[in-house]
Amino acid sequence: MEKVIGILGGMGPEATVDCFAKIIENTPATYDQDHLRVVIDSNPKVPDRTAAIIGDGESPVPIMVAGCQALQRAGAEFIIIPCVSAHVFLADVQQQIELPIMSIFDAVAEAITRDHPEIKKVGLLGTTGTVSGGLFQKRIALEDITTLVPDDAMQSRIMSAIYDIKSSRPSRTRSEITDELVAAAESLIAKKPEGAQGIIAGCTEVPLALKQKHLSLPYFDAVTILVRAAILKAGIQPITHFQGKG
Numbered sequence: 051m052e053k054v055i056g057i058l059g060g061m062g063p064e065a066t067v068d069c070f071a072k073i074i075e076n077t078p079a080t081y082d083q084d085h086l087r088v089v090i091d092s093n094p095k096v097p098d099r100t101a102a103i104i105g106d107g108e109s110p111v112p113i114m115v116a117g118c119q120a121l122q123r124a125g126a127e128f129i130i131i132p133c134v135s136a137h138v139f140l141a142d143v144q145q146q147i148e149l150p151i152m153s154i155f156d157a158v159a160e161a162i163t164r165d166h167p168e169i170k171k172v173g174l175l176g177t178t179g180t181v182s183g184g185l186f187q188k189r190i191a192l193e194d195i196t197t198l199v200p201d202d203a204m205q206s207r208i209m210s211a212i213y214d215i216k217s218s219r220p221s222r223t224r225s226e227i228t229d230e231l232v233a234a235a236e237s238l239i240a241k242k243p244e245g246a247q248g249i250i251a252g253c254t255e256v257p258l259a260l261k262q263k264h265l266s267l268p269y270f271d272a273v274t275i276l277v278r279a280a281i282l283k284a285g286i287q288p289i290t291h292f293q294g295k296g
Contacts, residue, residue, distance in 0.1 A: 052086060052285040056126025056149065058117045059092040061099065061110075061133035062216045065254035065273065066092045069132035072277040076288045086284050089124045091117045099135035100179030100209070111142050118147040128152060130280045132254045132273055134176055138183040155189040157279040158250060158272050163193045166268050169247045171196045173238030175231060175260070176252030178209050186252055198238045198246050208234050215255040224259055231260040239267060 055073065059066030070088060079085045096114060101107025114136065118129055129151045131137065137154055144151055162169055172190065174197050180186055187197040200208060211230045214220035220227070238246040248268040251257045262269040281288040 053127040053283065054087045054089060054125050055280050055284050056118070056121035056124070056129040057088060057090040057092075058114060058121060058129055058131045058136075058151075059090055059133075060094040060117075061096050061131070061136055062255060063092055063094050064215070064258060065132045066090065068258060069130070069254070069273055069277060072274050073281065076274070076278050077281055077286060078289050086281065086286065087125070089121050089126045091120050091124075093117050096136075099133065099138065100177045103135065103138055103179035103183050109139070110136065111139050111146075114139065114143045115146045118143060118149060118151070122147070122149050128280075128283060130154075130276055132276070134186065134253050134272060135179040135183070138179065138185055152276065152280055152283065153189075154272050154276045155186050157276045158186075158252075158270055159190050159193050159195070161275045161279075162190070162195060162248065162250075162270060166248060169195065169268065171198060171244060171247050172270070173198045173235060173241075173246030173249045174252045175200075175208055175234055175238075175249060175256050177212055178205055180252055181205060186250075197250075198241055200234055200237060204234055204237055211259070212253055212255045215258050228259045228264060231256060232264050235260070235265055 077085055097108040097110045099110055102109050121129055129149050134154055172195055181199050190197050207230055211227045214227050235249045249265055250270045251272055254273050257271045257273055278288045
């Protein structure tokens with residue numbers, strides 16, 4: 051029996067669209083009826099997660115809880131959240147709702163170990179909230195993998211790039227944003243004495259600008275990894291030869 055996927059979205063809206071598109075792209079289907087039922091609550095009014103993590107903003111937990119409850123009423127049987135920073139609040143949200151929430155931290159850590167067991171050091175490109183929260187790094191460490199993060203100056207540049215991706219009036223072109231993210235990834239790969247052996251797109255906006263084709267090392271798109279795990283949890287084997295566009 052197939053399960054209904056609930057997407058707690060809006061953080062940001064384009065990342066939510068990308069998440070749903072990747073569910074469609076990674077589901078083996080010939081007809082409409084072969085696809086999974088997906089319920090989406092896209093609420094961009096959730097307070098900024100990074101601001102909340104660093105202590106400069108309102109907690110997103112109450113609105114996230116309300117969104118999860120709305121997804122349950124709409125028929126969802128489990129939830130995924132296409133926002134990595136929001137996962138810092140996952141335990142608080144999960145305590146207040148009935149439906150299980152899949153962890154993007156777990157999905158990515160397990161995928162690296164399963165698909166690239168040779169990798170013992172990864173670079174993380176994420177929001178300042180995700181990086182400073184440290185939960186992603188702690189989960190990856192359980193797989194005996196070390197996580198490299200950018201220095202403060204580069205992290206500031208990454209955060210600026212992420213906000214530009216979110217903006218409908220960015221300060222630069224998408225290709226310029228891609229170049230910035232490539233530079234950030236390469237700074238982690240080149241770290242001394244031993245650089246990253248792979249790069250995690252640890253923010254759901256990052257894959258909108260940075261693709262595997264831009265990097266020479268393995269690239270872990272957290273959204274695609276979470277989506278494929280969700281498809282499997284919903285009762286369908288995801289397409290084996292397709293990981294998402296780009």
